[in-house]
Amino acid sequence: MGILNFLISFAVMATIYSIFAIGLNVQWGYTGLLNFGIAGFFAVGAYTSALFTLKMPTGAIAGYIKQAFGLNMPFLIGVLAGGIVSAIIGLIVGALTLRLKEGYLAIATIGIAETIRLFFNNEAWLANGPQGLVGLPQPLHNIVPPSFYNYIYLLIVAVFLVIIYIAAEKGIRSPWGRVLRAIREDEVMAAADGKNVVAFKMQSLVFGAFIMGIGGALYAHFSAAIQPGVFEPLFGTFIIWTMLTLGGTGNNKGAIIGAWIVWAVWSWSTLLINKVVPPSFATRAPFIRYVLIGLLLVVIIVRYPKGILGEEKQVSKF
């Protein structure tokens, strides 16, 4: 029973990470946009959905929990709002940085993600500062006993993953997707063909940010509690880069495979390590994962740059 529960919650997280990896694949895999600030979009999606679905605290609780607003809306509206607000942030980021050289975009996105995290951490009026928000509503929670709830949630996130996967695949196989790949391969050439390079990059960035916002919202309602500490760059951004690079940049199936493998390494190594190491070492053991994931990323990039699946040959369907 314990094992099964562990597997189900593992599957939910792996599915949510698959969504992030597809979002990154749209931006980096197809268009060559370096987004090192996934954690920022993750946080915006999660907090937006939390604020949309939670009630405004009243009475004695209002003294402990501060939030800018609480709209008490249904789950689906919250998730959608998470995606939309994240897309708007993507629009602003794009307006500031898309005309810059690609390396600068990467550094700028690191900075934006850090700024967003610091903002949620410092501005307690917005979403309760470092303590974060708890008690996020979980959809359909009353149709099964609480111990079985994760099965329902797995179904919900799987539906989202399928929709997002189909949308990303349809997009990349369309003429629009061809332009994105043309920009990735040779920006000057694409511009010479009369394509508005900045506009296409913006669309790709915003589309990816929308997907990431939805992923963030789904995460928020799964854990039912969020605080700024979750959106650290390691956990929120770079693990997703490792996932996509491992699975195969430019391949949505690869993004999903990579997400499952890396998340398995991340969550199962903890179990394994805790069994093997002496208790005196237990507080340091989780950091073995940092080394593992870091080395994995380096080894893939240096030795196997294509990842597991590599980029799929794209044939446009009319």
Next chain:
Amino acid sequence: MIELTIYGIVLGSIIALGSMGLTLIWGITDLFNCAHGDQMTVGAYSAFIFTSLFAHLNILQTKVGPFSFNWGIVVAFIPAILISIMLAVAIDRWVYQPLRRAGVHSITGFIASIGVAWALRGVVYIIWGADFHFYNQGLRPTIVFQSGIKFRVDEIFIVIVSWLSVLFVYLFLNRTRTGKALRALADNQSLALVSGINVERMLIWAWSVAGLLIAVAGILYGIETQLRPEMGWIFLLPLFAAVILGGQGSITGALIGGLVMGIAQQVSTAWLAPSYKPAVAFIIMILVLIFRPQGILGRRSR
């Protein structure tokens, strides 16, 4: 305000040390080294190995003049710098050189450097744990002026050592043949190549210079505050901001950029929560990127 500016100069000197190596590597290989901050952490902890060893052997425990630390840390600079240089050269050999050989885009190296950063920090966490460490326990003497301005005696040491290191590297880059070749490479690669400069050999020098400077920066920051595994990562944004402000490959620009970032971050605490410091560096960087993307002393984009 004057006090904050003084703190800013202290912080800025440390950032300047890190940014010089960063801009040199960036100028030569087009690589943004995301592991730069974490290599700084490794430098600081390498010195900690030796200060702990000295404390264990009970040698070099006398205090240095009016400062809070003992001679152990002064001696520990040397092995820590050597470790840092070896690490930097080894990383280049194992990670970035194969990528250069394969002729892949510099962005790939950027992503790989994040893996390096992550692995290094993991090792630091595993060996030393997440707790704070100090080179020396005990009180840190401060100087108080009549006007109420106060700062720690150690900070004089920090500023002097960092600017001596800067001077040392500056003389190396400007007075020696190797140094001139390095600057030539960072400034205009194709012209340097035509004059027969061996890039791979020069890169070992560049990483050595970077390794030296970040070890010094790490130790000095460790003296100023404390050792913790995240100490280098929080410098990443200020470092990038400093080199972008200075302009790609410009050593003088990186120095000025480092000082500006240090002062701007500290002075901002007069109005903003201190935890916003990285955001201040970031916003300055964005403004520079929008209005002067080549930096204050940068070459024209080609």
